[in-house]
Amino acid sequence: MTTVRDATFDVLRRLGLTTIFSNPGSTEVPLLAGLPDDLTFVLALHEGSVVAMAAGHALGAGRPALALLHSTPGLGNAVAAIATARLNRAPLVIVVGQQDRRHLALDPFLAGKLDGLAGRYPVSAEQPVRAQDVPGAIVRAYHEATTARGPALVVVPMDDWSAPAPEPHEIIGPAQLLRSQAADPAAVEALAAVLNEASRPAIVAGAGADGYAGWTALIALAERLNGPVFQEPFGAQAGFPQDHPQFAGHLPARRERLRETLKPHDAVLIVGTGAIRQYPYDPGPLVEPSTRLLLVTQDPEEAHRSPVELAVLGDPAALCAALAEAVDAREHTFTPRTPPPDPPPPDHGEPLRAAHVLQALADRLPRDAILLEETPSSRPELHARIPATAPLGFISAMGMLGFALPAAIGLRMARPDRPVLTVVGDGSSLYQIQALWSAVAYRTGVLFIVLRNGGYAIMDRLAERAGSAGPWPALDDVDIAAMAKAQGCEARRIETHEALVATLDAVLDDLAVRDTPLLLEIAVAQDATFDP
Template sequence: MTGGTRPTVRDAVFGLCRSTGMTTVFGNPGSTEAAFFRDWPEEFRYVLGLQESVVVAMAAGHALGTGRAALALLHSAAGVGHAMGAVYDAYRDRVPVVIVSGQQSRELLPLRPFLHADEPEQLPRPYVKWSRQPARAEDVPAALAEAHRVATTRPRGPVLLSVPEDDWDRAAAPVPPRAVDDGFTAGAGSLSRLAERLAECARPALVVGPGVDDERVTDEVVELAERTRAAVWFSPMSCRSGFPEDHPLFQGFLPPVPGQLADRLGGHDLVLALGAPVFRYHVRADGPHLHPGTELFHLDCSAEDAAWLPHGTSVLTALGPAVRALNALVAPATRTAPAPRPLPGSPEGPRPAPESGPATAARLLDLLRERLPRDAVLVEEAPSHKEALHTRLPVTAPGGYLTTGTGALGWGLPLAVGRALASAEEDGSAVRRVVCVVGDGSAMYSVQALWTAARLGAPVTFLLLDNQGYAAVRQLGARAGVARVPGTDVGGIDFAALARSLGCPAAYTDRAEGLADALAAALEPDGGGPALLHVRVQDDERDASAAYPAREG
């Protein structure tokens, strides 16, 4: 304790962080947070990010890896403002990040001082679950405890606590630890009726959303799919996996386009969505949400998502107890299972990319499918190549795929770093390597994260696909009838040199020949730390919009 035997706000907060496992602190320090670092505990780890959105995204990756909330320390108003793109991603993707933001001293606030935050509770809203600046210094520890409980109660998400700089040395009592059990489930009657419909229907389908991976119930969902012989789809723009993509019941990815989504589900008389916002659209188009004859049930822990869903019956529940109950209630079906989708390497699957000539994303992804360790975590933020990745690189391991479900770029690269740091902290087994497939446009939003990866030896491989522009935007413009979208050509950046200047080993290639060796070196770099492979790709840009092509007429 500081100041003799008198416990302070700082003491109480350090104690709370220990009890909740938030001893790795992600931050970018500023003057209004400096007092927090006095008497810094030896067992605490400070992870420096060079920009605030990078800080929050790294904290999010760490939270996804550990399953616990992560602590991010930000500067006052401007720092929180810099971080808002990542805060938005964390909110939409339900990642528990506890953000503590600095604030000027209380006695100066009436004078509108330098670096103060006006209405700090309002600045991050509506993209946090909870935000406060306590009225008294002694209330800070209890407020942080409440923030942690809110962040980790389903649906999980970011929270923000603003702390004036002179609060840390004030007297405060420690906060006793307590827990919230959020494993709630639907009533027995609701689940019994759903089980009856699953038994009676002719052609069921499951729509798997990010909630399945978040609640770690992939095995239970596989059992439910096999019991019901249901086709399995991923929800549109899903930020997580949740079902092995090489399973014969897996059918693919629903498009974020009205009408097209309805067409994909039109052959099913019952659709059960699990932790999935089914109707998350990206492109406006004519067409219904669902065709007549398709009955929808929706299981999720979010009352907000249940409220806006335009169709079906929503059942509020944690997925784990609900899916386990359904597996106990539903007898194995005898109906014919849907035909499996073509897999890479099969005669009906995608043709192998050329092994010579200019490098392509397809060639890199073919090679990555062969060489990616089965337990690796794949992080993707390459919008131009998302369809090629899903077609050529099935994700099979639980927790094996992370991306942005929002389109707020800059998430993937630092998310991969935070996830890799969590992997390096795991006990007892070999380090689980993280592989980040990132586009050139996306990388420039958060390239500073390479510095942190290099300084801490994070076990992450960055595969940077460089098509010298925002090809996805060009193609969406073409879909809308815009012949040329200005501001979409971004070339001339030497990413390998940039990575090396930040301390990250890097290599470059623009040819398919030799790509296999370059990939092998990036996946197993000397020392086991980070590595970047910059691949200049020559791709058909139609791949960028293949996930939702233009409708005829």
């Protein structure tokens, strides 16, 4: 008898979902036992790592990836990573196991109350009404994940897999879904009218503009307008080449500084993001009343919540390419950005600072490297010193801590053609340090750089601003390199500038072809001047 399981495997093959990231439990055994050889199973030791690895794979491959979670504990443990995957626009199909459908009414052991457990972070969630609807639900989840660029959930009771397969006509969902990316002439005309009236326009590039098409279109538009291009604050990906002469840096995340930065511009076109994420709260409007805000995004939520004069919901690349033809050309209205000077090496006995590490990386990184970042207290320094020079060159974990380390593993699996590294804080690394086991087990050549400052730097600065020290202790007695070695991952502790330079010189030359992970735990001083 052909089963729902068999029909689902056929759907997974057709959709290209042939790698299954999972930390399974008993409710997933009926699906996984005797897995066909053409499907690949990837084990992680925590569900946060499962989803983050799948998200990294999806971002690297440019199409949905598949994660399999175990009922309530699996989905519950994964919620933070699901939230981050949503913010990072990672398309995921997440199948969640459930107890046997035939006695769910009796609330058996391991039956999950799964409805709403992940909150509003999934772009869709469905438990099929009957077993035969499972393959179609996965088809629909795939398209939901692709269209909304986020995680889509399907809950499957464990006995559904052995049920008789549906008839082909019962698998409800399109066999192929094409997305038209044409630019509406009326939308282009409305945007162009505002930009042509402006004397000093600027562009804000967001994560939704990342990719070759988005970069090409935005470069053409920026060069036509000859104005500055800023990167959104808290951008999950780079929306514009950051070594382009018109790149003006990252916008500040405080309203007062944001208003001051954008004050010279009478029109600002925001592309591929909402307008404009801030942290922490400051009173007042985002921009001066004289600054007109325009927005182009594919994300309805971003469009609906943005306080702008005109929002256009559509493909950023197509709209910006058409807009580059429609706006008037003009002389340049920007001052080229001056990169920060190289920090002098620390004097003998002085500690390394994050600036030393990040500048050393910037001087040596290949142009096609993919850098995943999750180091909140060093993020401004990283943005200032390491430009994204190729599409998909920069990814920032824009949600809950613990995402970047496992996401880098999945991304490297999807993109073995490009060098992959992640720069994380010591606190961030501890949330999913067990993901290193998967990196070792699957011979994933990621370079993990942990900036160890021994404390909660952001929390310390916020507490100082509140007027009192926080009650949390330092973390300077945690040996992160030892935790890596305990999982079979090569690790080194670096404390001097000489060791830093020598190690990076040796490691970065062959990072693109490396097939085993390496963790560098680098001791750095806290930056007391950091202003979150």
